[in-house]
Amino acid sequence: EQIKKGNYDHFMQKEIHEQPHSLTTTMRGRLRDNSVVLGGLKDHLKTIRHSRRIIFIGCGTSYNAALAARPFLEELSGIPVSMELASDLLDRQGPIYREDTAVFVSQSGETADTLLALEYSLANGALCVGITNTVGSTLARKTHCGVHINAGCEIGVASTKAYTSQIVVITMMALAIGADKLSTQSRREDIINNLPTLPDKVSDVLKLDVQMKDLARSLMQMQSLLVFGRGYNYATALEGALKVKEVALMHSEGMLAGEMKHGPLALVDETLPIIVIATRDACFSKQQSVIQQLHARKGRLIVMCSVGDAASVCAGGSCRIIEVPQVADCLQPVINIIPLQLLAYHLTVSRGYDVDQPRNLAKSVTTQ
Numbered sequence: 001e002q003i004k005k006g007n008y009d010h011f012m013q014k015e016i017h018e019q020p021h022s023l024t025t026t027m028r029g030r031l032r033d034n035s036v037v038l039g040g041l042k043d044h045l046k047t048i049r050h051s052r053r054i055i056f057i058g059c060g061t062s063y064n065a066a067l068a069a070r071p072f073l074e075e076l077s078g079i080p081v082s083m084e085l086a087s088d089l090l091d092r093q094g095p096i097y098r099e100d101t102a103v104f105v106s107q108s109g110e111t112a113d114t115l116l117a118l119e120y121s122l123a124n125g126a127l128c129v130g131i132t133n134t135v136g137s138t139l140a141r142k143t144h145c146g147v148h149i150n151a152g153c154e155i156g157v158a159s160t161k162a163y164t165s166q167i168v169v170i171t172m173m174a175l176a177i178g179a180d181k182l183s184t185q186s187r188r189e190d191i192i193n194n195l196p197t198l199p200d201k202v203s204d205v206l207k208l209d210v211q212m213k214d215l216a217r218s219l220m221q222m223q224s225l226l227v228f229g230r231g232y233n234y235a236t237a238l239e240g241a242l243k244v245k246e247v248a249l250m251h252s253e254g255m256l257a258g259e260m261k262h263g264p265l266a267l268v269d270e271t272l273p274i275i276v277i278a279t280r281d282a283c284f285s286k287q288q289s290v291i292q293q294l295h296a297r298k299g300r301l302i303v304m305c306s307v308g309d310a311a312s313v314c315a316g317g318s319c320r321i322i323e324v325p326q327v328a329d330c331l332q333p334v335i336n337i338i339p340l341q342l343l344a345y346h347l348t349v350s351r352g353y354d355v356d357q358p359r360n361l362a363k364s365v366t367t368q
């Protein structure tokens with residue numbers, strides 16, 4: 001087992017640091033000049049473009065990955081994109097139609113609720129697309145078509161490298177679906193040209209490891225941690241908080257910053273740590289005003305911002321800063337989750353918990 005971990009103490013740590021490589025293999029052979037080629041989808045693109053709705057279905061981290069990529073898919077396809085947690089879709093027996101494209105996202109391809117939601121969607125006549133890391137999995141076999149994320153085997157129970165590869169695959173899927181639209185051509189080309197630079201940016205952000213270890217030490221005694229995000233990075237807030245709760249066994253909630261005034265603001269005091277994601281995108285000024293409002297209530301802030309923005313995001317109060325490299329808006333979630341994965345990892349080690357086998361959790365939940 002130690003041999004498989006290489007120079008790392010834990011699989012989760014190894015898998016976090018592997019991401020420049022896993023993202024490279026996810027994209028390998030799929031980016032041609034100004035176009036994206038996804039062999040597993042190409043015969044179905046026309047049907048997808050004509051669907052009346054695209055529905056993402058998954059659980060846990062896989063659901064969060066789809067949520068991170070949703071805005072870009074909506075933008076490029078012009079098709080309404082809805083989100084379903086597999087168990088909730090089953091509980092409600094929610095409507096699924098023949099004109100729908102249902103996209104199932106699952107690292108293992110074996111999660112019971114996701115597979116049951118697949119059976120349900122097949123029975124209702126939807127086109128079913130699978131996005132998985134596991135060749136030959138039930139999901140890969142039972143869907144009509146799909147894309148493998150090719151992130152390599154993931155062993156740590158808390159998903160890390162699969163998350164970033166899932167986001168990149170869904171982003172590439174959006175580029176392929178939108179490829180027939182002239183109006184978004186330059187936007188698509190911009191992202192296609194940016195994708196190959198992502199692994200190097202991920203290597204850069206991984207250099208925050210020591211800083212995140214230090215932050216983890218300062219937070220290790222805390223009872224609770226909030227993470228505020230919005231837009232492309234609402235999913236980052238949910239996923240960062242999920243990592244902290246599942247491995248570090250610390251209460252943590254990801255929140256939509258736009259909902260702050262509708263409840264969460266009541267929790268703010270001088271002790272509760274709050275991470276605010278405020279990297280540059282169309283929501284930046286709204287996040288600046290969130291930070292000001294939290295400062296006014298003496299919140300204990302940790303702000304994630306783009307390199308060079310530290311002074312401007314924190315004007316008017318004191319806060320800790322996590323500076324991350326800036327990339328294209330729809331790719332920023334891939335960068336922003338990495339300091340939070342590192343934080344969750346170091347929090348777990350400093351709190352003395354099992355990183356790779358968190359209490360009560362399984363890598364693949366194959367029963368309902």
Ligand code: G6P
Pocket residue numbers: 059060061062105106107108109110111114157158159361362363364365
């Ligand atoms: C479990 C794992 C999570 C994972 C979720 C969905 O809860 O602990 O890390 O995100 O299942 O798994 P899947 O294999 O369907 O992506």
